[in-house]
Amino acid sequence: MAVGEGVPFDDRGLAYGDGLFETVLVRDGVATLWEAHMARLARGCERLGIAMPSRSALDALPGRAGAGLRVLKLTLTRGSGGRGYRLPDSPAPRLRWRATPFAPSPERWWQGVRVRHCRLALGIQPRLAGLKHLNRLENVMARAEWQDPDVAEGLLCDSEGRLVEATSMNLFWRRDGRLETPGLARCGVAGTLRDGLCRRLGIQEVDAAPEVLEDAEAVWLGNAVQGLWPVHRLDDARGRMLACWRLGSVHRELQAEAHALLGYPRHAGEAGQRDEEDEA
Amino acid sequence: MAVGEGVPFDDRGLAYGDGLFETVLVRDGVATLWEAHMARLARGCERLGIAMPSRSALDALPGRAGAGLRVLKLTLTRGSGGRGYRLPDSPAPRLRWRATPFAPSPERWWQGVRVRHCRLALGIQPRLAGLKHLNRLENVMARAEWQDPDVAEGLLCDSEGRLVEATSMNLFWRRDGRLETPGLARCGVAGTLRDGLCRRLGIQEVDAAPEVLEDAEAVWLGNAVQGLWPVHRLDDARGRMLACWRLGSVHRELQAEAHALLGYPRHAGEAGQRDEEDEA
Numbered sequence: 317m318a319v320g321e322g323v324p325f326d327d328r329g330l331a332y333g334d335g336l337f338e339t340v341l342v343r344d345g346v347a348t349l350w351e352a353h354m355a356r357l358a359r360g361c362e363r364l365g366i367a368m369p370s371r372s373a374l375d376a377l378p379g380r381a382g383a384g385l386r387v388l389k390l391t392l393t394r395g396s397g398g399r400g401y402r403l404p405d406s407p408a409p410r411l412r413w414r415a416t417p418f419a420p421s422p423e424r425w426w427q428g429v430r431v432r433h434c435r436l437a438l439g440i441q442p443r444l445a446g447l448k449h450l451n452r453l454e455n456v457m458a459r460a461e462w463q464d465p466d467v468a469e470g471l472l473c474d475s476e477g478r479l480v481e482a483t484s485m486n487l488f489w490r491r492d493g494r495l496e497t498p499g500l501a502r503c504g505v506a507g508t509l510r511d512g513l514c515r516r517l518g519i520q521e522v523d524a525a526p527e528v529l530e531d532a533e534a535v536w537l538g539n540a541v542q543g544l545w546p547v548h549r550l551d552d553a554r555g556r557m558l559a560c561w562r563l564g565s566v567h568r569e570l571q572a573e574a575h576a577l578l579g580y581p582r583h584a585g586e587a588g589q590r591d592e593e594d595e596a
Numbered sequence: 597m598a599v600g601e602g603v604p605f606d607d608r609g610l611a612y613g614d615g616l617f618e619t620v621l622v623r624d625g626v627a628t629l630w631e632a633h634m635a636r637l638a639r640g641c642e643r644l645g646i647a648m649p650s651r652s653a654l655d656a657l658p659g660r661a662g663a664g665l666r667v668l669k670l671t672l673t674r675g676s677g678g679r680g681y682r683l684p685d686s687p688a689p690r691l692r693w694r695a696t697p698f699a700p701s702p703e704r705w706w707q708g709v710r711v712r713h714c715r716l717a718l719g720i721q722p723r724l725a726g727l728k729h730l731n732r733l734e735n736v737m738a739r740a741e742w743q744d745p746d747v748a749e750g751l752l753c754d755s756e757g758r759l760v761e762a763t764s765m766n767l768f769w770r771r772d773g774r775l776e777t778p779g780l781a782r783c784g785v786a787g788t789l790r791d792g793l794c795r796r797l798g799i800q801e802v803d804a805a806p807e808v809l810e811d812a813e814a815v816w817l818g819n820a821v822q823g824l825w826p827v828h829r830l831d832d833a834r835g836r837m838l839a840c841w842r843l844g845s846v847h848r849e850l851q852a853e854a855h856a857l858l859g860y861p862r863h864a865g866e867a868g869q870r871d872e873e874d875e876a
Contacts, residue, residue, distance in 0.1 A: 323610055324602040325694050330671065332732035333613030339679070364733070365740060387679060391610065399619070399667060399696065401732065401739035401763055414605050416679065439719025439783070440755045443737055451731035452612035452681065453644070457723055459681035460645065475720045475755075483681055503719070 321412055329393025329410070332401065333450035336360040340378065340388040341541050341578060342415065347378035347388065348578050349540050352508035357392065360447040365403065366394050369411050381415035387541055388415045393450070420543055425571065426584040428548035428563050429468035431482065431537065433526060434458040435553045437475045438503040446506035459483045461553070468545060469537050471526065474503050479524050485539045486510040488519065489532035490566060495519040509540040512577045513570070530559040534566045536574075544574035601692055609673025609690065612681065613730035616640040620658065620668040621821050621858060622695065627658035627668065628858050629820050632788035637672065640727040645683065646674050649691050661695035667821055668695045673730070700823055705851065706864040708828035708843050709748035711762065711817065713806060714738040715833045717755045718783040726786040739763045741833070748825060749817050751806065754783050759804050765819045766790040768799065769812035770846060775799040789820040792857045793850070810839040814846045816854075824854035 328334035338357055341348045354374060361368040369392065381388045390413040397404040436458045444451070458470050469482040479498045481487050486507040488497045497514065499521040500506050513519055529535055529550055538544035546567040549560045561567075572582040608614035618637055621628045634654060641648040649672065661668045670693040677684040716738040724731070738750050749762040759778045761767055766787040768777045777794065779801040780786050793799055809815055809830055818824035826847040829840045841847075852862040 322602050322604040322607065325671070325692055327602065327610070328736075330603055330607070330610045330673075331617070331730070332736050333730055334733060334736050337611070364737070389679065391605070393610075399669065401735045403736070403740055412605050436723055437721075439721035441717075441719040441734065443716055444733060449733055450611070450613055451733045453614060453724060453729055453731045454721065455681045456608075456612050456614050456683070457644070460683055 323393060323410060323412065324396060326396045326398070327393050327410060328395065328397045328404075329391065329450055331397070333452070334364070335366070335391060335393035335450045336364070337389060337391045337448055337450060339541055340390070341418070342378045342381040342386040342388045343579055344383055345379045345381060349508040349512060350378065352511050353540070356448060356506065356508060356511075360449060361392070363443070363447060364394070364449070366392065366407070366409050369409065373411070377413055385418050385420075386415045387418040388413060391450070418541065420541075420580065422581075422584075424468060424545045425543060425580070428546040428561070428567070429537065430466055430549040430551065431469045431471055431547050432462060432467050432551035432555065433553045434461050434470040434472050434483070436461065436472065437477075438472050438480055440474050440476065440502045442502055445503050446500045448505050455483045464555070467551070472504075473526055477525060478502075479526050479528070480504040482537050485537040485542065485545070488513070488536045488538065488570065489529055490534045490570075491528065491532045493533075495570065496522045496524065499523055507539050509538050509544070509574055509577060513538075513574060516573060517570075534561060534570070536567070536570055538574055540578065543578055543580045544571045546571065603673060603690060603692065604676060606676045606678070607673050607690060608675065608677045608684075609671065609730055611677070613732070614644070615646070615671060615673035615730045616644070617669060617671045617728055617730060619821055620670070621698070622658045622661040622666040622668045623859055624663055625659045625661060629788040629792060630658065632791050633820070636728060636786065636788060636791075640729060641672070643723070643727060644674070644729070646672065646687070646689050649689065653691070657693055665698050665700075666695045667698040668693060671730070698821065700821075700860065702861075702864075704748060704825045705823060705860070708826040708841075708847070709817065710746055710829040710831065711749045711751055711827050712742060712747050712831035712835065713833045714741050714750040714752050714763070716741065716752065717757075718752050718760055720754050720756065720782045722782055725783050726780045728785050735763045744835070747831070752784075753806055757805060758782075759806050759808070760784040762817050765817040765822065765825070768793070768816045768818065768850065769809055770814045770850075771808065771812045773813075775850065776802045776804070779803055787819050789818050789824070789854055789857060793818075793854060796853060797850075814841060814850075816847070816850055818854055820858065823858055823860045824851045826851065
């Protein structure tokens with residue numbers, strides 16, 4: 317089942333990116349981190365002034381996503397409007413969804429990933445920060461900065477040089493024994509996996525320059541669909557290596573917490589995953 | 597004739613605002629400032645890496661817009677894509693358009709408008725600056741800051757406090773006898789009317805704080821659909837008056853130039869418009 321009805325020309329999601337989306341990991345009809353997704357959607361609706369769809373309508377969607385592992389993407393727009401930015405007098409928000417089969421990357425879980433810095437710097441916009449809204453051209457342009465399939469993600473700073481996130485994942489690191497993640501009050505998307513980890517583990521939200529990563533004991537990227545990827549190599553925007561890490565138990569501890577939230581294996585031996593060849 | 601086919605769920609214009617638009621004033625099938633619109637669309641396509649539709653396909657649209665005064669809105673998206681920000685391997689851009697009847701506001705031309713500052717500050721993003729792309733949530737949120745129908749527009753600064761534009765119009769002023777407009781290298785939309793006026797009159801692009809307006813001899817807002825509105829009153833974001841102007845010949849000079857570009861009356865007596873009651 318993969319329903320994905322479109323929108324008309326005058327839909328404000330199409331016209332202005334005037335709306336929100338969520339991508340949810342669904343396993344045999346059961347959504348993971350569902351309450352966190354619904355809470356973020358509700359925050360977005362409140363911030364943008366869009367009426368939140370009924371919880372009964374939303375809660376019915378994971379069950380319709382089909383068997384096996386799926387990604388349920390739901391898109392909520394302000395609905396149709398006339399020409400111009402002014403809000404419609406009687407907006408009728410439009411909810412659309414599609415579920416597609418999904419397979420995560422165990423190799424990235426267990427062997428880690430190589431990432432690079434992006435040249436693009438995110439604009440600072442506190443009014444939209446944290447939301448998963450439909451204005452994502454910055455992410456699109458940042459993702460277009462590299463083609464090398466060995467590079468799994470690109471890291472983004474804001475226009476004042478602070479670390480924010482990766483193009484589609486949140487960023488975590490450990491230094492001096494403390495877990496940290498960039499604060500997202502100025503820009504970036506507050507991921508639901510990040511939310512879950514911060515609540516469970518008291519991860520500190522900090523303002524940090526990108527150089528902090530080069531001295532970190534461990535670096536990870538994660539989101540609610542892919543799970544948590546340890547970073548084994550960090551490159552600059554020209555592809556030159558800045559730092560590398562040997563994956564170890566420190567990496568696995570946070571990964572186990574993240575994967576417990578998502579129903580993914582907590583270590584390479586679990587659920588028939590391959591062994592961690594690069595670990596002691 | 598008002599064609600406005602929609603887009604499917606997986607269209608990247610809907611998913612990410614990954615596309616561009618133009619709104620063109622068309623008079624009896626003849627577009628105004630058409631080459632400027634096409635040039636901006638081409639710049640946007642180049643910057644975003646979207647293939648520009650053929651000029652023959654684009655050039656045919658104004659003639660299909662219908663009789664009388666119309667606004668032709670055309671939307672170009674990157675087309676359908678899979679989940680994720682990465683560009684599709686073989687994107688097929690999607691061009692959609694709609695023409696709607698339009699009536700400008702002679703009262704705003706001849707009596708001028710009241711405008712206010714917005715609280716929202718535009719994020720700085722040089723990679724997207726100047727383009728008329730589909731990521732317009734900032735404009736939507738800024739336009740939602742006021743309901744008073746007597747306030748015609750809201751002025752926007754960037755996150756570092758420089759004047760940029762109004763929510764849907766460009767901004768011009770005169771001080772010490774010189775015409776100026778904000779530079780748009782960091783954010784904002786480079787309007788086609790602005791482009792035409794800058795070329796004809798050598799208007800200076802400057803970085804300026806909002807206070808510059810309070811000392812200006814004249815202030816205007818303009819775009820390629822509405823024409824040029826002189827500002828008679830400027831309010832702060834709480835609605836308190838910061839400055840007011842008596843409209844005079846200085847205002848009319850720039851207006852006549854703008855309206856010549858758009859085929860609008862160059863003074864209130866022309867084409868049966870009402871007299872300028874508030875002028876000497």
